[in-house]
Amino acid sequence: MPKLNENYKKLQNNYLFAEIARRVNEFTSENPDKPVIRLGIGDVTKPLTKSALKALHEGVDMEGSSDTFQGYGPEQGYAFLREAISDYYKRNGVEVDADAVFISDGAKSDTGNITELFAKDNVILVPDPVYPVYVDTNTMDGKEIIYMNGTEENHFLPMPDESVKADIIYLCSPNNPTGACYNKEQLKEWVDYALKNQAVILFDSAYEAFVSDPELPRSIYAIEGARKCAIEFCSLSKTAGFTGTRCSYTIVPKELVFTDSNGEELSLHGMWNRRQSTKYNGTAFLIQHGAAAVFTEEGMKECQENIDYYMENARIISDMLKKKGIWYTGGENSPYIWFKCPGNMDSWEFFDYLLEKAQIVGTPGAGFGKNGKNYFRLTSFGKHESTREAMKRFDELF
Ligand SMILES: Cc1ncc(COP(=O)(O)O)c(C=O)c1O
Numbered sequence: 001m002p003k004l005n006e007n008y009k010k011l012q013n014n015y016l017f018a019e020i021a022r023r024v025n026e027f028t029s030e031n032p033d034k035p036v037i038r039l040g041i042g043d044v045t046k047p048l049t050k051s052a053l054k055a056l057h058e059g060v061d062m063e064g065s066s067d068t069f070q071g072y073g074p075e076q077g078y079a080f081l082r083e084a085i086s087d088y089y090k091r092n093g094v095e096v097d098a099d100a101v102f103i104s105d106g107a108k109s110d111t112g113n114i115t116e117l118f119a120k121d122n123v124i125l126v127p128d129p130v131y132p133v134y135v136d137t138n139t140m141d142g143k144e145i146i147y148m149n150g151t152e153e154n155h156f157l158p159m160p161d162e163s164v165k166a167d168i169i170y171l172c173s174p175n176n177p178t179g180a181c182y183n184k185e186q187l188k189e190w191v192d193y194a195l196k197n198q199a200v201i202l203f204d205s206a207y208e209a210f211v212s213d214p215e216l217p218r219s220i221y222a223i224e225g226a227r228k229c230a231i232e233f234c235s236l237s238k239t240a241g242f243t244g245t246r247c248s249y250t251i252v253p254k255e256l257v258f259t260d261s262n263g264e265e266l267s268l269h270g271m272w273n274r275r276q277s278t279k280y281n282g283t284a285f286l287i288q289h290g291a292a293a294v295f296t297e298e299g300m301k302e303c304q305e306n307i308d309y310y311m312e313n314a315r316i317i318s319d320m321l322k323k324k325g326i327w328y329t330g331g332e333n334s335p336y337i338w339f340k341c342p343g344n345m346d347s348w349e350f351f352d353y354l355l356e357k358a359q360i361v362g363t364p365g366a367g368f369g370k371n372g373k374n375y376f377r378l379t380s381f382g383k384h385e386s387t388r389e390a391m392k393r394f395d396e397l398f
Helices: 006-010 015-030 050-063 079-091 107-117 132-140 184-197 236-240 268-279 285-294 297-324 347-358 384-397
Strands: 101-104 124-128 145-149 168-172 200-204 230-235 248-251 257-259 265-267 328-330 336-340 375-379
Touching (some): 006 132, 015 347, 050 297, 079 285, 101 107, 107 132, 107 200, 107 230, 124 132, 132 145, 230 236, 236 297, 265 268, 347 375
Parallel strands (some): 168 200
Antiparallel strands (some): 101 248
């Protein structure tokens, strides 16, 4: 009989979105005449841009011709895409070697798979509230997690605490679910902490394309010293509408070298390369061909138009919260808006209230950790019309 990985028993059930769906289904079946507006989704709604689509079609055609057919590709990704990403960083003022770029099929898979590089007895520091994948993947590995609190007082941007000696630190900026974004000084504190404590920062920048303030860092490598202590995960999911198409990239700098228990040096770049070469046969050629078009001038312009569209929704939502005097964060350099539930309601009470009274669906903060208990997440990924209508209903509520 196989001995099973019983760490799976420690996982919280994927309760959040199932419970939301259950409550919404119950409401719509009892109230078929009341249309519901969904502002809870973390998925994009705009289709692929013209240039990405054209390149994807080209990629398919290339696979169908003996002159251009591509079989197995490099596990790390094609040089043309790794170089395009390195250039993209350069245009944003950040040096990242093409060799450090690993192409993958999702930031979700990579933030999950990276746990394999680390032994069980690390001190793993995770913010609360949090994107649940960091917690679940470490739990599956049987690793212990300690939490750092995101609160209104620290604007949901936890900072290093010298009394805690972490080995691995998860940071996500702009943040899901809170939309909060670290500035350079704050990230520098994290980098300094990591260098001093020989810790590794796992930096999730899946929403970097939503940062419009030129003073805010879009990459941890905008901070000096970060190449010695940080791995960065990024994705075309939200940048370019690739949530269904699947393409992401992870930066593992060669400077990330640590001493093992025998006093020998081990390179995280080398380990990740070995892991990917062994367990992954690369992202599909045609997807990478499509992804490269995202980084062209035209591709970037088209993506920006879509991001601007979403950010107009973020503005509509934020303006309403401002008008109502409700505390919120995010919505400026992020597609997420995170606010305090009015009337001292907890997030599930507020969920029911909003559904019942205004037929708006959002995401209760409790699903992202204990510090989310009294907060609520709305997203800007809907259509202008439905976002405006939702905020009109919201206005009439309070
Ligand atoms: C913080 C964060 N990281 C990673 C992901 C997943 O990205 P991908 O679609 O590339 O797997 C998401 C998706 O919602 C996210 O919110």
